[in-house]
Amino acid sequence: MLLLTSLAITIFPEQISLGLFGQHDFIDVLLGASIGSVAAGHPLASYVLGGELLAGGVSLYAVTALIVSWVTVGVVQLPAEALLLGRHFAIYRNLMCFLFAIAVSFLTVYTLRLIG
Amino acid sequence: MIYGLTAVVDSELALRALAGFTQLLDKVLPALALVFVLIFAINLLLDPQRVRKYLGKQSGIKGWLTAIVAGILSTGPVYAWYAVLRDLRQKGMRTSLVAVLLYSRAVKLPLLPLLVHYFGLNYTLVLVLYLIGFSVISGLIMEKIEGVRAVPD
Numbered sequence: 001m002l003l004l005t006s007l008a009i010t011i012f013p014e015q016i017s018l019g020l021f022g023q024h025d026f027i028d029v030l031l032g033a034s035i036g037s038v039a040a041g042h043p044l045a046s047y048v049l050g051g052e053l054l055a056g057g058v059s060l061y062a063v064t065a066l067i068v069s070w071v072t073v074g075v076v077q078l079p080a081e082a083l084l085l086g087r088h089f090a091i092y093r094n095l096m097c098f099l100f101a102i103a104v105s106f107l108t109v110y111t112l113r114l115i116g
Numbered sequence: 117m118i119y120g121l122t123a124v125v126d127s128e129l130a131l132r133a134l135a136g137f138t139q140l141l142d143k144v145l146p147a148l149a150l151v152f153v154l155i156f157a158i159n160l161l162l163d164p165q166r167v168r169k170y171l172g173k174q175s176g177i178k179g180w181l182t183a184i185v186a187g188i189l190s191t192g193p194v195y196a197w198y199a200v201l202r203d204l205r206q207k208g209m210r211t212s213l214v215a216v217l218l219y220s221r222a223v224k225l226p227l228l229p230l231l232v233h234y235f236g237l238n239y240t241l242v243l244v245l246y247l248i249g250f251s252v253i254s255g256l257i258m259e260k261i262e263g264v265r266a267v268p269d
Contacts, residue, residue, distance in 0.1 A: 043224050051234030064243065071222040077195055084198040085205070085214065092261050093215055096254055100219075104246045111242050 021058045032062035033101045036069030037094075038076065046070035060112075061105050069101035171209045171217075183213040184251055187220030194221065211262045212255035219251035 021028045036046065050063040073094050074081065082090040123130035170182035190197060201214050223244050224231075231240045 044227055044230065047227060047230050047234055054234070060239075068222060068243075068247070071224070072219055074194060077198075080195045081198055084202040086262075089211070089214075089258065089262055093218065093254070093258055096257060097219065100250045100254065104243070104250060107246055108239070108243050111246075112238060115238065115242075 021053075021062050025059060025061050028059050028062035029065045029102050029105050032058075032065035032105070033069040033073075033098055036066040036071075036101065037073040037098055039066075039070050040074075040076040041070075043067075043071045060109050064105035064108050065101050068104050069098060072097040072101060171204060171213050175210070175213075179210065179213055180216060180252065180255070183216040183255070184220045184248060187217040187251065188223045188225055188248075190217070190221055191226070194218070197221075210259065212259035215258035216251045216255035219254045220248060222247045222251075 021031060039046065046067050050067045053066070054060060054063045075094070078090055078094060081094075119130055119133070122133065171179055171186070175182065197218070201209070201217065205211070205214060228240060228244070231243070235243075
């Protein structure tokens with residue numbers, strides 16, 4: 001997993017990650033949440049990837065959205081969740097979690113600024 | 117295998133990635149060691165039967181707290197928990213508590229040392245608190261949408 005993460009970080013150089021991110025805070029958050037939503041790796045990879053993206057200049061908003069959506073939204077697992085817990089439940093829960101990832105990212109960063 | 121394929125296409129890129137891996141490993145190894153110890157300890161303490169006892173329809177505040185704690189302590193892939201949660205719902209587990217448990221899984225207790233390592237203690241504490249808070253909100257909303265004890269279709 002760490003091998004794959006470091007391979008991904010090497011293949012997608014800093015310029016690409018900064019080209020993707022850095023447009024506007026809200027767009028960065030949407031992008032981070034979207035990437036996290038479709039990611040299917042171990043959450044440990046999200047922390048490592050998030051840390052490296054942050055070190056590479058990506059905003060904490062986007063990184064937080066990525067980390068949160070990685071573990072709360074499961075587009076890849078959606079068919080399994082729908083089959084076992086109900087289609088209605090699965091779709092609404094994942095939509096809600098996507099929106100929550102955005103909310104949590106803004107709230108976390110604002111709170112950190114408030115507490116210094 | 118992926119590294120092998122990458123080496124065939126671009127050997128220098130593969131070497132750089134490997135070098136990056138060793139640097140990454142050096143940075144995260146201390147935190148990872150703590151992570152593995154915590155995972156082992158949690159797997160010894162938590163089993164689905166124990167969770168089932170405290171998540172029934174009349175569980176009240178205790179049920180909410182149990183769902184949050186169970187989610188935080190749960191390990192393994194989420195799809196393994198779908199089957200357990202389906203079983204529990206059919207036996208009377210509240211819809212809200214299913215959503216709470218699934219959301220509070222976002223708090224990965226064994227991985228917190230790694231989160232602290234990369235983002236700091238303040239960030240970790242604030243994020244964990246918001247995740248727990250939003251797990252409760254997710255439960256309340258899902259119960260409004262689905263009803264107290266909706267059986268999966």
